[in-house]
Amino acid sequence: MSIQEFADLTLFITGPTFVRPEIRRAASLPEFGHRDAENLKRFVPIMDGLREIAGCGGDYHVMLCNGSGSNALETTVRSLVADDECVLNVSIGAFGDLYHKMAVQNGKNAVQLKFAPGEAIDPARLEAALMEHKPAVVTFTHNETSTGVLNDLRAVCALVRKHGALPLADGVSLLGGAPIDLTGSGAATYVTSTQKSLALPAGFGVLFANDEAVEKAKAVKNRGFTTDLLAQLASAEKHQTLTTPNTTLANQMAVQIDHIVHEEGVVKRFARHAAMRDMTHDFVRSLPGYELLAPEGFRSPTMTAVRAPKGVGVAHLKEIKEAMRAKGYLFDIGYSKLNTDLESRGERVLLRLGHMGDITPDMLAAYFEALRPELLK
Numbered sequence: 001m002s003i004q005e006f007a008d009l010t011l012f013i014t015g016p017t018f019v020r021p022e023i024r025r026a027a028s029l030p031e032f033g034h035r036d037a038e039n040l041k042r043f044v045p046i047m048d049g050l051r052e053i054a055g056c057g058g059d060y061h062v063m064l065c066n067g068s069g070s071n072a073l074e075t076t077v078r079s080l081v082a083d084d085e086c087v088l089n090v091s092i093g094a095f096g097d098l099y100h101k102m103a104v105q106n107g108k109n110a111v112q113l114k115f116a117p118g119e120a121i122d123p124a125r126l127e128a129a130l131m132e133h134k135p136a137v138v139t140f141t142h143n144e145t146s147t148g149v150l151n152d153l154r155a156v157c158a159l160v161r162k163h164g165a166l167p168l169a170d171g172v173s174l175l176g177g178a179p180i181d182l183t184g185s186g187a188a189t190y191v192t193s194t195q196k197s198l199a200l201p202a203g204f205g206v207l208f209a210n211d212e213a214v215e216k217a218k219a220v221k222n223r224g225f226t227t228d229l230l231a232q233l234a235s236a237e238k239h240q241t242l243t244t245p246n247t248t249l250a251n252q253m254a255v256q257i258d259h260i261v262h263e264e265g266v267v268k269r270f271a272r273h274a275a276m277r278d279m280t281h282d283f284v285r286s287l288p289g290y291e292l293l294a295p296e297g298f299r300s301p302t303m304t305a306v307r308a309p310k311g312v313g314v315a316h317l318k319e320i321k322e323a324m325r326a327k328g329y330l331f332d333i334g335y336s337k338l339n340t341d342l343e344s345r346g347e348r349v350l351l352r353l354g355h356m357g358d359i360t361p362d363m364l365a366a367y368f369e370a371l372r373p374e375l376l377k
């Protein structure tokens, strides 16, 4: 095999996302020792910038966990649920289910509250579950990537707190593409990944935790090694990672976070995402038979799930994917397990349109122009 065979596709999937040429070039910056002073030159601005993007200043600790978002999510559930406590995992889709799976596989006493694909968290049903199970901890997905549904972070956290539980939020496909205003959100922890709206290759899970979460972890036994929030924090306080980081990614991240904060600016970045979300809605509305899945008011600013017309199945979406590959794009044929379930029930399948990260409105418009005839075939 030759590297000449690696196709240079522009990714319009929901992660990993398109990486700008400047960030590709930053991959050739010098490697460094992660316990050396060179490390600080990368991780001090990375951590400060992440706090600015999240809107939390010094109110949250930020940790970079090696691996990806899942490693940071697992750290929260492993370190913040004690043996005699119940964790309620609220799921509006595949990634809410993933948080539950992590709780179960870490031996936690976990119960799940599930909503149908396309639904956001219904406060009445959440409140009933809180009263029934009396959880100490509640996990939920802020931006559900399998369905493009955005939950109301503040409202969910407030309800969870009203019942005395600690809210842990998964913002993997959101942070960097919309204002989170983490301070005052009520979340005890908030997690993201590098390969989504931050427009970097995968490699770090980013974990924000407030002092309350840190205090709670002290009371939890068997936190594991890489899933020990307190060990991760001890390294993060030195602007380090617990285990050896991918220094190539750290170099790229230092350049990219600087770009987001100081060149593009977070306000402009979030406005660009909002504009691309609106463009995407207009595009979908212009396609006969296609329909936005998420209800008005709960539509993700970073990606959109679309109901395909009746009669369009997964096999047809795969043909569209190949047609788009020939045009230089990677098209998203929807979350595979969800589409298999929908198709087996005779329901309409979903495709997804990623509009996160460093994709520009011009790139998105060109993508839609290339995609339109394929969707209408």
Ligand SMILES: Cc1ncc(COP(=O)(O)O)c(C=O)c1O
Binding pocket: 015, 068, 069, 070, 071, 095, 098, 141, 143, 144, 145, 170, 171, 172, 173, 193, 202
């Ligand atoms: C909402 C959400 N949570 C969790 C994950 C898992 O993150 P990672 O693949 O970075 O481990 C993803 C990945 O797509 C996601 O979209």
